[in-house]
Amino acid sequence: MPLPFASRLDNVETSAIRELFKLLGKPGIISFAGGFPDSAMFDVEGLREASQKALAEEPGAALQYGATEGYEPLRAQLAAFEQSKGVQDIQPHQLIVTTGSQQALDLLGKTMISPGDKVIVEGPTFLATIQCFRLYGADLVSAPIDSQGVDVDKLEALIREHKPKFVYLIPTFGNPSGALLSLERRRKVLELAVRYQTLIVEDDPYGDLYFTKEPPPPSLLALSKDVPGSRDWLAHCGSMSKVLSPGLRVGWLVAPPELLAKATMCKQFSDAHTSTFAQATAAQYLKSGRMPATLDRVRKVYAERALAMGDALKRELGDAIEFTQPQGGLFFWARLTGAGGKVSDAAEFAKRAIEKGVAFVPGAPFFAKEPDRSALRLSFATAGVDKIAEGVARLRQAS
Amino acid sequence: MPLPFASRLDNVETSAIRELFKLLGKPGIISFAGGFPDSAMFDVEGLREASQKALAEEPGAALQYGATEGYEPLRAQLAAFEQSKGVQDIQPHQLIVTTGSQQALDLLGKTMISPGDKVIVEGPTFLATIQCFRLYGADLVSAPIDSQGVDVDKLEALIREHKPKFVYLIPTFGNPSGALLSLERRRKVLELAVRYQTLIVEDDPYGDLYFTKEPPPPSLLALSKDVPGSRDWLAHCGSMSKVLSPGLRVGWLVAPPELLAKATMCKQFSDAHTSTFAQATAAQYLKSGRMPATLDRVRKVYAERALAMGDALKRELGDAIEFTQPQGGLFFWARLTGAGGKVSDAAEFAKRAIEKGVAFVPGAPFFAKEPDRSALRLSFATAGVDKIAEGVARLRQAS
Incomplete structure (x- = not known):
């Protein structure tokens, strides 16, 4: 059998x-x-120094169980990192550390998706997101994109038609599309979130990897200050994987308080917390000033x-x-x-x-x-x- | 809203x-x-040396994405660790590395439990297991225990009555019970697995922490060689958390091939893989010979x-x-x-x-x-x- x-x-x-x-x-x-x-x-040299500092300065904390929300010094560093990218009003308690941003997606799925729920994603979108959300029973709806990112008029029509649990976007240098959502469309997406009271999930692992002299348009998270009420309908997934090291498995999730609390509860029963050794290493690295x-x-x-x-x-x-x-x-x-x-x-x-x-x-x-x-x-x-x-x-x- | x-x-x-x-x-x-x-x-000293060795010998592997199944040198060390505890016939490909054994429980829940499914646990059992399985919709049934562990006659009656998806036990120094399942009852549990074709999940984070001169009775995993067919109905969760460091978040899951494949797929969309830096550190530590x-x-x-x-x-x-x-x-x-x-x-x-x-x-x-x-x-x-x-x-x- x-x-x-x-x-x-x-x-x-x-x-x-x-x-x-x-x-x-x-x-x-x-x-x-x-x-x-x-x-x-x-x-490697910077990470070696960071890991040694973590073990030298706080061996107990780096090797012991930690809070499910994340290691406090890392939460503080990540909040500062987001601030350096134009997110003016973010505090450490407004984010949790996740085991890579893949886990942030998993926690959003676990927290939000009941079997049969509609979720709008870009067509095309990240392969592991499709499978992750389907494991929670999502019925995925595909919103078309062009080189400027998701077509916001079609997105609005799909939101009206399907009333999705949330909309998942990779607005900046998407995987696989490489597309960059224009500033105008970013505003529109945030306005749609407020108008239709629909959660937008911004997955942003590539935003730091720009090739132009000036940075790309601000993340939806940074831009939310210009669209009243939009922060209440926005979750943002960040990652150290593409810029520092995927092997640390350090990502983070910024979300409205109630969602963050539920995601934290789900994380408690998923893996208790992200490796404190990896978190303390990442915190020391960010503190060292080598990141820029x-x-x-x-x-x-x-x-x-x-x-x-x-x-x-x-x-x-x-x-x-x-x-x-x-x-x-x-x-x-x-x-x-x-x-x-x-x-x-x-x-x-x-x-x-x-x-x-x-x-x-x-x-x-x-x-x-x-x-x-x-x-x-x-x-x-x-x-x-x-x-x-x-x-x-x-x-x-x-x- | x-x-x-x-x-x-x-x-x-x-x-x-x-x-x-x-x-x-x-x-x-x-x-x-x-x-x-x-x-x-x-x-701390041993873990410092291990982490340095990991970064010195294989910085690419320790910091890059890795296989969802786990870092190969660690899988080999963990198989050898289980062998040292009497599991004679275990190969590295028969286990996957998990982000703490909490994640092994989560993957078992995700892989096995449909909403409404019955799962038998000990009364009392690990608190985070109760919540973890309930998040997947499990209807938990409680099997009574005494100081010799679960009452196997009552367990058999409950299996017959409820036909559970699986039975979850902490046979060795349970949390919270501290109870030690007797050798006789261990055999009986494995026989029940075969007779009723029911998966047994053995959670074993405490088995290494014995206070007697001689080790406790073998784990169900080690004992399965004496009960023909039982290995096909047995999953075993191991952990480095109680003996080495919880902060590494290194656990492992041994399971029959088909279950292991499904759990690996679920893990791919849960956190991609466990921190390779933590895995390489644990592998170097086990290799260093300091564990005994x-x-x-x-x-x-x-x-x-x-x-x-x-x-x-x-x-x-x-x-x-x-x-x-x-x-x-x-x-x-x-x-x-x-x-x-x-x-x-x-x-x-x-x-x-x-x-x-x-x-x-x-x-x-x-x-x-x-x-x-x-x-x-x-x-x-x-x-x-x-x-x-x-x-x-x-x-x-x-x-």
Whole structure:
């Protein structure tokens, strides 16, 4: 007799991408498939010092059980970090530390979603969000996007039609879209939150990775001060993973008090608290003042790589591919046009590409509904500029 | 309009214990209330060296995203650790690393429990387990225990009656019971698993903390080799929290392959993976060979404290209290008899005790059903022997 698993597992499927990732072990493959930062950019020395300081100054706290809400010195540092990005009115008690921002999504799902509830996400959106919310029984509705982010008029129509539990957006350099929600649309999203009394979840792991001289438009969290009442309908997920280290598993959730209290209760029974050793290390790192230089270095390297990839894609694939050059983040989101009789199905292209020694992720699984089979995601984060040129040349051979 | 929270939150209530814990900040309180190990016992030097080695030898792996199943060198060390405790046939791929064993419970809930499903737990059992499973909609059934652990005849009757999704036990030095399931009953539990094709979940965070010269009876996991077929119906949750450091948040789950695969999928969308920095630190620590000496030291100190508390309780409270002297773990589980007109309600006793400057946890919240209001839990882990004597003297004043 098989084990009688919970019915919620029927709502998810094993990722199609997993099959692809198995092929990445092939020797000599150049990978644009991953969603992770480049290990070579980690400030190992800074993190070593931070972890030593954590153990030297407060070994008891760094190694003992801690409050579910998070380690107080880290909450204070994270509040200050958000303040440095224009969030004027944030206090440490208005956020909780989560085990990566993935856990913030999980806690939002656990706290908010009853089976059958509607949740609006972008089409395309982060793959693990789709599965995470479906495990709680969400019925996902897909709002279309363009290079300026989610189409706010269509979003409004969908909110009116579906009365969702919440709307999940990655407004800044989205995964997989790379899109940047315009300032005007950001205001509109916050106004919709207030008008329809609908929670907006802003997932913001990439906002610090901008390639322009000036930062992108403020996060919804920072902008909420300009839209009266919107802060009551806004949850914000932050992460150290893309800028400092994913291995620490340090993220955070800012939310209205009642939601934060419920999420904290759910977290208590999910993992009690996030590793205090990792939290104390992150707190010491932020306190050390090394973060601004780390951000500068990371932005510079990823900006070069993004430029190299954009140039190579135009040079090698010409009008067989279309995309908007990303202004930040880790990803190109592109569409195969089929021009000149080239391949237009991204899954087929991915198979051929692997044979030529280069990997990327087809775009279809990133859609909760109605996949675009011509779309693909290319990460420029982990390959140097020479490898990027070589990898895109291989893409041409496969096209 | 309030936020529309998920219906699953209706199944849990804010812990009564929380209110009590707020009072623990009072100056001069001697606390027997906590469920955590003594920070003074942490091998800070060993963990410092381990964390440095992790960053020196493999900074990329320790700081990067990792496999959801866990960091391979840690899985190998944990398998070897289980082997050292008599689990003969365990391989690294048969366990996954979890963010504390609390997350193993959460993953079991997510993987197995559909709303309305029956789950059998001990009465009393771990408070966070009750709430964790209820969040997934479990209808908990309580199996009675004595100082030899769960009553296996009654357990069999309850399995027959309720056909539960699984049975959750803390067989070795249970929280809060301190009880030790006898070898005979362990065999019977495994036989019941096979006979009724019912999953048994063994939660084992305290098994290493024994005070006797010889170890306690083998874990259900170790014993499963003697009961054909039982390994297919057994999940085992392990933890580094009570013996090494809770702040690392390193636990593990051993389970049959299909269950382990589903739990891994659920973990992917819960927190992606456990902190690789914490995992690499734990792996280096286990590899360093310091664990046996750490265990010896911890066992010796807790054994002294348990002895001191037992003596003091007899001396100060006499026949007003009854208990079985624990042979391991962190807790005394006791009943107020009311003899000599002393207080017999543990909640009332707890209030009076706080006024006298000593804290413990009343037992009622540890019961999923039909609480015993005369029961209480006393931890001897964090107070030295002098403080224990002083604290129990205060209990007499409050009685």
